[in-house]
Amino acid sequence: MGEPAPLAVAYDEGAVSPAEIAVGVAGLAPVAFVLPHSPHVRKLRPVLSRLGRVVQLTGRPERDAVLLRRLAPAGVLTFSESLLRVTAGLARTLGLPHHTPEVAEVLTDKYRQRERLAAAGVDTVRCRPVPDVAAWEAALSAVGLPAVVKPVHGQGSRGTFAVHDRADADRVRSRLFDGPEDTWVVEELLRGRPSGPFGDYVSVETATGPDGTEVLAVTGKHPLTPPFRETGQFWPAALPHEDREAVSDLAVRAVTALGVTTGVCHTEVKLTPGGPRIIEVNGRLGGHLNELSRRACGVDLVRVAALLALGAPPPPAPAPPGRVYFQFNGLAPVRPGRLRALTGGDEIRRLEGITGHRPYVRPGDDLPGGVGSVFMDLLTGDAPDHPAMVELLDRALPLLRYEFTDGATTWVESPRRAC
Structure with missing residues (x-):
């Protein structure tokens, strides 16, 4: 009898550690870490080599497809935002469940994501791309103030600025094109409702598979440190039942509109006086959530994502914890x-x-x-x-x-x- 087919995990810095991946996948399939060239990967390669097989990507799609065909994995997934598009291309080549390349592009492009959500009637937020400094004033005029400026591709509130007035606009403009980003978006700044000692936003964790999308949890957030710096989260969220239902429904409609058919998604939702609004949909597990889920509910979200990649249906939501x-x-x-x-x-x-x-x-x-x-x-x-x-x-x-x-x-x- 031959060795069972591995689960290919495209790995770089992201939502979970190599050890969490090894623990979560244990007993399902051997792990094969599919690696790009990056400083983080170079640092952790010895650890990855001890936890599973290692396959080095070349950066050339045709050659990488050949490498993955030889590996013959039973499934493919990633927990790294930067590898969503790469993983989607490999999954299509292999005929395995994952985001399609088209869906991965929408999930990792903030402007295209806003366009798709608006076209589907899920949520409309004023948004304009800023491909160069010449487009800055037209984008600000179309969106209006206050606004938020962020890179088209990015995570962790990197390079995100609030623009409340002309003085802010002039300061942000002078910084926009100093770094490696070449395209930004200007969005309507969503105003949160008063939320007491808690953040005025939550995230919704969903699992999508052959039987549709299930809401696994609604995650509460601590208040942001200005401008948009995150400081942590908690289960369960401090929301009444009707609000929990509203944000859950919005998140499911959003991932459906974006074309998600497989995997775990992390959708951030602003709690505004007029109701919940989409901040953004992330096509992978949210950072640190696996640690929180294991303590709060005994559910390993890495394992959930692995099972979805292997073709399993989404699991039911775990029972809410009795403590916070x-x-x-x-x-x-x-x-x-x-x-x-x-x-x-x-x-x-x-x-x-x-x-x-x-x-x-x-x-x-x-x-x-x-x-x-x-x-x-x-x-x-x-x-x-x-x-x-x-x-x-x-x-x-x-x-x-x-x-x-x-x-x-x-x-x-x-x-x-x-x-």
């Missing part, structure tokens, strides 16, 4: 600097309800600055209810202290919940 399970991420500073020290981890772990603190950076690491959501660490815990979660975080976060230097000055920050 949360994550919180400290953010790197907006100004560039080097981390000199991170202290308070031992103190914070001794608090009842805190289950873990995992640093992502070490003293000596250089941090690039900027407005993206670059995480310093991951704090995890649980509480009896939502108010208790807020109270616990307000006690815990000041215990963590990050010391930075830019060579000329030294400063200390502690993470905190935004208002």
Whole structure:
């Protein structure tokens, strides 16, 4: 009897770690990591080689298709935003379930996604592309102020700016074309409704397969740190039943309109005074959600995604947890600097309800600055209810202290919940 066909996982920096992939897929199929050339992959290649077979992509679609045909995988998937289009092309070549290349393009192009959602009557948000600086004023005029500017392709709030007035517009314009991005979008800024100590947005986690789309969970969010920096999430969301139903229905209609037929999607939804509105649909598992799901419900979302890639129908939604399970991420500073020290981890772990603190950076690491959501660490815990979660975080976060230097000055920050 021959060796069973592997599950090909196109891997780069993304929503889950190599260890999470190995654990989630265990018992389903051997793992074959399909790798691009990237600094992250070069760093982790020894780890990946211990966890499964490694196949190096060449970057040439025809040659890579030959490599994958020789591998003869039973399924193919990715948890990395940057590899969605590559994986879609490989899946089409192999005749395996996944996003089609056309769907992957819409999922990774913010302007085309807005166009498709509007054409389907799911959600209409004013949006214009800015392919060059000459298109800037026309886009602002068409969208109006306030607006949000973001790269057409991107994640983690990277390069995302709010434009409230002409002064903001002039500042953002001067920065737009300094970096590697060559196309941006200007969108209507969705105003959230008052949400107390919680974020004015949620995400909806869906699974799509041969039998349609199931909502797995609605994920609550901590308030954004300006301009659009994410700081964490929790299960269950602090929403009444009718709101949960409304955001779930919107997310299902969105993934259907975009043509999704296979896989896990992560749809961010703004809670506005006029009802829920789509922020964006991501065609893969959301960051850190597998850790949250395993603690809160005992459900491994990597395994769910793997089963969908192997042709299984979507599972039913897990039962809501009886407690509130949360994550919180400290953010790197907006100004560039080097981390000199991170202290308070031992103190914070001794608090009842805190289950873990995992640093992502070490003293000596250089941090690039900027407005993206670059995480310093991951704090995890649980509480009896939502108010208790807020109270616990307000006690815990000041215990963590990050010391930075830019060579000329030294400063200390502690993470905190935004208002």
